[in-house]
Amino acid sequence: MCPVRIPTEQEKHGRRGRPITDHDAQEINRVEELSYDLKVREVMTARLHTTSPEVSLSDVLEILRLNRISGVPVVQDDQLVGVISIEDIVRAMERNDLTETVGQYMTRRLVTVASYDSIIKAMQTFTESRVGRLPVVDEEKKLVGMITKGDITRGILLALQKDYKEEEVRKYRASHLFEDIISDRTTLVLRYNIKAQDYTHGGNASSNIKRALLRLGADPQIARRCGIAVYEAEMNLIIHTNNGGILKLEVEPHRITMSTTDDGPGIQNIDQVLEPGYSTASELVREMGFGAGMGLVNIQRCVDKMEIESTPGKGTKLTMRIQVPAENFNGRKNG
Amino acid sequence: MNLRDVIKLANGTLLTVSIDADIQVSGGYGADLMSDVLAASRPDAVLLTGLTNPQVVRTAQMAEFRAIIFVRGKQPQTETLQIADQENIPLITSPFGMFELCGRLHQAGLKSFETNVPG
Numbered sequence: 001m002c003p004v005r006i007p008t009e010q011e012k013h014g015r016r017g018r019p020i021t022d023h024d025a026q027e028i029n030r031v032e033e034l035s036y037d038l039k040v041r042e043v044m045t046a047r048l049h050t051t052s053p054e055v056s057l058s059d060v061l062e063i064l065r066l067n068r069i070s071g072v073p074v075v076q077d078d079q080l081v082g083v084i085s086i087e088d089i090v091r092a093m094e095r096n097d098l099t100e101t102v103g104q105y106m107t108r109r110l111v112t113v114a115s116y117d118s119i120i121k122a123m124q125t126f127t128e129s130r131v132g133r134l135p136v137v138d139e140e141k142k143l144v145g146m147i148t149k150g151d152i153t154r155g156i157l158l159a160l161q162k163d164y165k166e167e168e169v170r171k172y173r174a175s176h177l178f179e180d181i182i183s184d185r186t187t188l189v190l191r192y193n194i195k196a197q198d199y200t201h202g203g204n205a206s207s208n209i210k211r212a213l214l215r216l217g218a219d220p221q222i223a224r225r226c227g228i229a230v231y232e233a234e235m236n237l238i239i240h241t242n243n244g245g246i247l248k249l250e251v252e253p254h255r256i257t258m259s260t261t262d263d264g265p266g267i268q269n270i271d272q273v274l275e276p277g278y279s280t281a282s283e284l285v286r287e288m289g290f291g292a293g294m295g296l297v298n299i300q301r302c303v304d305k306m307e308i309e310s311t312p313g314k315g316t317k318l319t320m321r322i323q324v325p326a327e328n329f330n331g332r333k334n335g
Numbered sequence: 336m337n338l339r340d341v342i343k344l345a346n347g348t349l350l351t352v353s354i355d356a357d358i359q360v361s362g363g364y365g366a367d368l369m370s371d372v373l374a375a376s377r378p379d380a381v382l383l384t385g386l387t388n389p390q391v392v393r394t395a396q397m398a399e400f401r402a403i404i405f406v407r408g409k410q411p412q413t414e415t416l417q418i419a420d421q422e423n424i425p426l427i428t429s430p431f432g433m434f435e436l437c438g439r440l441h442q443a444g445l446k447s448f449e450t451n452v453p454g
């Protein structure tokens with residue numbers, strides 16, 4: 001949940017040293033997102049101690065001491081007119097002036113935030129004004145609360161905790177899928193359309209398949225074997241087919257079946273493609289680190305059963321099966 | 336050894352946004368052929384490679400590598416960085432060449448996760 005951050009050189013100069021682009025926007029993390037989503041009113045302290053300008057400083061000091069707070073807003077005729085803090089009182093003490101009124105020593109330079117502002121706005125205001133606490137006002141400029149940096153941290157942590165719980169519930173529900181749905185034979189089928197030559201997105205479908213299996217409660221070892229096999233198969237569709245193909249995952253409580261189907265060019269000699277090192281891949285594909293003639297060999301190693309049916313000129317169907325031990329997908333959390 | 340030690344030994348620069356530097360790295364693997372990597376690797380290793388395309392990250396994700404180190408100071412493509420950030424796989428670039436870096440990490444006690452062919 002809390003990765004240690006090592007700021008990079010670039011990061012010291014902002015997000016990789018350039019303004020936020022649409023691409024960056026996609027990678028903005030959850031805390032940044034929350035900073036825009038959470039509103040000041042959701043994290044502020046609403047139960048307020050206030051005072052008025054004519055109160056003596058010694059009385060205010062007593063309020064601060066009893067409530068263990070370091071400042072209070074000053075209100076006159078329902079309007080916020082200033083803030084009196086420990087620092088102001090220290091100034092008065094230096095002059096032996098504690099009998100004076102709040103009005104004499106309070107800070108009148110009023111920096112406020114609105115209750116409907118996002119907490120990112122509040123954080124910016126904290127940085128600019130260099131104060132530790134800010135009065136919060138509503139649409140009619142009436143004082144409704146106070147906010148500190150601690151309130152913001154607490155608000156974000158609470159929201160993250162809620163996120164985490166929701167994810168746990170989702171995971172729990174997914175992993176109980178096969179228990180909750182009663183039938184003689186339940187199969188969950190996921191289909192992915194794979195485009196030929198789409199090297200940039202190569203592996204996206206496999207990545208989603210692996211995630212789905214883990215969420216369904218599959219043993220991590222089994223999810224890893226499926227991931228590697230289906231990734232090689234996905235790359236084969238991208239590298240070798242004329243028009244791409246369909247990648248299909250079928251999950252049953254006792255078995256996982258993955259398959260790829262395409263409409264050509266088909267394989268001339270199946271025995272040959274199963275030989276380690278045999279490859280028809282182009283130079284471009286080899287430069288990307290594929291086409292070493294190990295794909296199908298790797299798949300065979302990862303799955304319990306592999307079948308290839310192919311007709312030259314028509315297409316190829318590759319089926320991969322992995323048996324799941326009885327205790328998997330039963331809703332118990334694995335790993 | 337943990338990822339922080341590995342980055343230090345590699346004289347490496349972290350390219351992705353955030354990482355858990357305390358994560359344990361159990362072994363190392365150096366290759367430019369992704370199928371070789373998928374064929375022989377055990378989980379929780381660090382991958383040293385000269386390839387910088389997005390498939391490197393997908394391969395690392397499928398084979399459950401802890402991090403990828405690009406040798407000879409190579410910089411990844413933009414798509415590679417994006418996928419790595421999204422999948423939480425740390426990318427590191429090291430000024431050392433493949434042989435030099437393998438040697439340094441191995442000498443510091445990082446095990447080889449490569450499978451030798453019986454000969």
